[in-house]
Amino acid sequence: MFLNIGKRKRSTALFAGVAAAALVLSACGGSSSGGSGGGGSGDSKIVVGLAYDIGGRGDQSFNDSAAAGLDKAEKEFGFTAKEAEATDGETDDAKAERLRQLADEGANPIIAVGFAYAGPLKTVSAEYPKVHFAIVDSTDVTAGNISNLVFAENEGSFLVGVIAGLKTKTNNVGFVGGVQTPLIEKFQAGYVAGVKASNPAAKVQVAYISQPPDFSGFGDEINGQKVAKGQFDNGADVVFQAAGGSGGGVFKAAKAANGFAIGVDSDQYNTADSAVRDVIISSMLKRVDTAVYDFLSKENDGHFAAGTTTYDLKSEGVGYSTTGGKVDDIKTKVEDYKKQIIDGKITVPTAP
Amino acid sequence: MSAMLDGDHKALVPMDSVAPARRSALQRMLLVGAAAFIGLSLIRFLTGANDLTSGGTVNTAILSAVPIALAGLAGLWSERSGVVNIGLEGMLVLGTWGAGFAGYQWGPWAALLAGGLCGSVGGALHALATVTFGVDQVVSGVAINLLAPGAALYLNKLMSDRYQNVSGSGGGDKQSPRMDAIQQLSIPGAEGPLKDLQNKQWFLLSDIAGVLRGVFVGTSILVVVTVLMFVATWFILWRTAFGLRLRSCGEAPYAAESLGVNVYRYKYIAVMASGFIAGIGGGALAVIAGLYKDGQTGGRGYIGLAAMIFGNWRPGGLATGAGLFGYTDALKSRQPDSVKALLLILGILLVLVGGWRLFRYYKQPAGFRIGGVGTVIGHWLTLAIGLAAAIGYFFTDAIPTELVSATPYVATLIVLVLATKSFRMPKADGQVYRRGAH
Numbered sequence: 133m134f135l136n137i138g139k140r141k142r143s144t145a146l147f148a149g150v151a152a153a154a155l156v157l158s159a160c161g162g163s164s165s166g167g168s169g170g171g172g173s174g175d176s177k178i179v180v181g182l183a184y185d186i187g188g189r190g191d192q193s194f195n196d197s198a199a200a201g202l203d204k205a206e207k208e209f210g211f212t213a214k215e216a217e218a219t220d221g222e223t224d225d226a227k228a229e230r231l232r233q234l235a236d237e238g239a240n241p242i243i244a245v246g247f248a249y250a251g252p253l254k255t256v257s258a259e260y261p262k263v264h265f266a267i268v269d270s271t272d273v274t275a276g277n278i279s280n281l282v283f284a285e286n287e288g289s290f291l292v293g294v295i296a297g298l299k300t301k302t303n304n305v306g307f308v309g310g311v312q313t314p315l316i317e318k319f320q321a322g323y324v325a326g327v328k329a330s331n332p333a334a335k336v337q338v339a340y341i342s343q344p345p346d347f348s349g350f351g352d353e354i355n356g357q358k359v360a361k362g363q364f365d366n367g368a369d370v371v372f373q374a375a376g377g378s379g380g381g382v383f384k385a386a387k388a389a390n391g392f393a394i395g396v397d398s399d400q401y402n403t404a405d406s407a408v409r410d411v412i413i414s415s416m417l418k419r420v421d422t423a424v425y426d427f428l429s430k431e432n433d434g435h436f437a438a439g440t441t442t443y444d445l446k447s448e449g450v451g452y453s454t455t456g457g458k459v460d461d462i463k464t465k466v467e468d469y470k471k472q473i474i475d476g477k478i479t480v481p482t483a484p
Numbered sequence: 485m486s487a488m489l490d491g492d493h494k495a496l497v498p499m500d501s502v503a504p505a506r507r508s509a510l511q512r513m514l515l516v517g518a519a520a521f522i523g524l525s526l527i528r529f530l531t532g533a534n535d536l537t538s539g540g541t542v543n544t545a546i547l548s549a550v551p552i553a554l555a556g557l558a559g560l561w562s563e564r565s566g567v568v569n570i571g572l573e574g575m576l577v578l579g580t581w582g583a584g585f586a587g588y589q590w591g592p593w594a595a596l597l598a599g600g601l602c603g604s605v606g607g608a609l610h611a612l613a614t615v616t617f618g619v620d621q622v623v624s625g626v627a628i629n630l631l632a633p634g635a636a637l638y639l640n641k642l643m644s645d646r647y648q649n650v651s652g653s654g655g656g657d658k659q660s661p662r663m664d665a666i667q668q669l670s671i672p673g674a675e676g677p678l679k680d681l682q683n684k685q686w687f688l689l690s691d692i693a694g695v696l697r698g699v700f701v702g703t704s705i706l707v708v709v710t711v712l713m714f715v716a717t718w719f720i721l722w723r724t725a726f727g728l729r730l731r732s733c734g735e736a737p738y739a740a741e742s743l744g745v746n747v748y749r750y751k752y753i754a755v756m757a758s759g760f761i762a763g764i765g766g767g768a769l770a771v772i773a774g775l776y777k778d779g780q781t782g783g784r785g786y787i788g789l790a791a792m793i794f795g796n797w798r799p800g801g802l803a804t805g806a807g808l809f810g811y812t813d814a815l816k817s818r819q820p821d822s823v824k825a826l827l828l829i830l831g832i833l834l835v836l837v838g839g840w841r842l843f844r845y846y847k848q849p850a851g852f853r854i855g856g857v858g859t860v861i862g863h864w865l866t867l868a869i870g871l872a873a874a875i876g877y878f879f880t881d882a883i884p885t886e887l888v889s890a891t892p893y894v895a896t897l898i899v900l901v902l903a904t905k906s907f908r909m910p911k912a913d914g915q916v917y918r919r920g921a922h
């Protein structure tokens with residue numbers, strides 16, 4: 133147990149060298165991640181492993197959405213769940229080790245949340261050919277035992293782009309991305325296209341909080357607020373954020389500027405801090421929970437499909453939220469665009 | 485030898501006798517500052533990068549500078565007493581946790597206080613290791629930097645059940661529940677006219693309006709607290725007998741000992757004060773973000789340390805260093821276009837410095853020139869890089885985004901290189917002191 137913890141947490145290993153007391157600390161700290169699985173019901177043989185991306189449970193966004201899917205399946209099918217979290221700045225080796233550890237503990241299937249697991253999964257899936265893997269947000273790694281769960285984020289982003297284009301009074305809207313990766317550029321591309329479709333005169337300001345390999349932009353509220361404040365100061369009145377844990381800062385900036393913001397992944401009108409909820413006019417929904425649940429439900433029936441499953445507007449894997457009632461007046465127009473996308477009359481670009 | 489005498493002289497002679505020299509230095513700094521501002525204004529006017537001096541930029545810059553300035557101020561206290569404090573980053577982390585723990589229950593002011601207390605625990609640890617046990621100061625500091633994030637995360641995990649019960653707050657394993665925002669101050673009636681003036685985009689006048697707006701409208705009270713702490717530090721360390729004794733421990737501890745100063749006690753007070761201030765810096769970070777989050781400090785402790793060295797172990801210079809970093813940080817976060825304008829500023833600056841140095845060099849008759857071939861090449865290189873940067877401005881559409889995010893670091897580096905004044909750290913800084921060893 134001690135050895136495993138040392139491997140899993142680099143920081144722990146370093147600090148164990150500093151003082152013997154630290155060992156006691158980390159042993160206690162590490163146990164909680166495995167603890168949730170310990171009390172599962174004994175009647176099911178299936179143990180589900182889930183490896184989170186940076187932020188983990190509690191990010192009020194991407195990871196929490198995956199956790200919701202897992203919780204639902206756990207309850208419904210009586211699975212036992214083992215969860216593990218990523219730390220900021222860790223290496224691919226650490227990610228691979230996390231997957232191996234889940235597999236060694238008997239987890240099958242194992243779900244890797246986030247494209248960052250693509251490289252490590254390639255190695256680990258070959259080492260454990262009998263384990264079923266699923267990876268969210270990546271098609272970079274394929275194998276007979278990997279199911280790729282991906283989303284048409286550009287389609288959902290198009291719809292919130294339409295909302296921004298219709299709601300802006302200054303003809304100036306903003307996009308704040310967490311980290312400039314192809315995945316987040318997909319959000320940007322759809323959003324810009326949506327704004328241009330509904331309001332050709334509108335200007336779109338685009339900014340990213342950090343550049344890869346620096347992934348801090350997904351969990352940096354302070355910089356999220358700075359970037360968004362810059363856009364509001366520069367005339368924007370609606371800003372869409374695809375920045376994970378940094379999004380809270382964007383909402384705060386919107387509140388301070390008397391502007392509007394659009395959330396991402398979850399329906400953030402329900403999950404964000406209550407002080408800023410009134411600025412969130414909509415959220416681009418990305419149903420990671422649905423994808424995770426679907427995958428586990430199939431697994432429960434004994435089905436496993438390797439290869440890509442895309443969750444798009446048609447399958448309701450992506451969409452937009454209306455909680456709060458701020459977009460009720462334009463809902464018919466947005467629905468019209470939605471229909472055109474589903475019917476194939478509008479093709480939404482995937483890259484800017 | 486003369487340098488040592490100089491050091492002792494500065495430390496132990498009352499300030500009145502060196503006042504004239506410092507006044508002229510102050511005047512020179514004001515002059516340089518004014519020239520830099522007019523230059524910035526001109527560039528803003530010519531390039532149309534209006535965000536360079538807008539109220540929003542200035543406001544963001546000042547707030548970004550707050551945690552860095554506090555970290556640097558903490559370093560100043562410690563190092564003035566002769567204890568190198570690499571552990572600032574760790575003390576900042578402890579401060580963020582303390583603030584997160586107190587903030588959601590008792591508000592942002594309690595958060596700052598709790599941050600300070602947690603930070604001073606780190607300070608006490610550092611003092612115990614370095615002052616009492618004579619551990620190498622860098623090693624102890626690094627140990628604190630490694631220990632603090634783990635300890636904070638562990639404490640947070642202990643709290644996580646309690647945190648998760650605070651509904652709708654998002655607290656959990658890696659973050660605390662949210663706290664209320666801290667007050668902002670504005671001078672009544674200033675916003676309207678200043679905003680109008682700024683939007684006119686006139687040369688100089690609009691820039692002044694922008695800066696005033698950034699400073700006096702919507703200023704976080706954290707900024708006021710920080711400024712007060714700087715003034716208090718300057719007064720305590722440079723205008724009281726206590727401060728003189730504290731600094732004497734950093735310059736010549738054995739001389740201080742011979743005059744009856746209890747060096748151990750002063751070092752303890754200084755290092756714990758250092759931890760307290762760094763903790764408030766971390767607390768400020770948590771208050772700005774509204775919560776504690778694992779990995780929140782992002783190296784600001786180290787940057788604060790760099791700002792302190794840049795400021796030559798003095799509060800004014802340190803504030804300038806932190807402000808410079810905050811400014812470039814704000815610019816890159818807001819408008820990539822403005823960063824492009826920085827390229828032009830950089831080019832002009834380098835051309836001026838390089839040109840001025842070459843002029844001084846070649847003004848002397850051939851046999852009397854100061855500096856070897858390397859120096860001359862350095863001057864020419866400065867000029868050439870400056871020209872390249874200025875020309876580059878006109879031939880690039882946009883700066884690669886990867887480069888934009890490095891702006892604050894690059895700008896700080898360049899200014900550090902160009903600042904030709906010779907640094908003088910406290911003479912006994914970093915040395916282990918043992919009572920009666922001399």
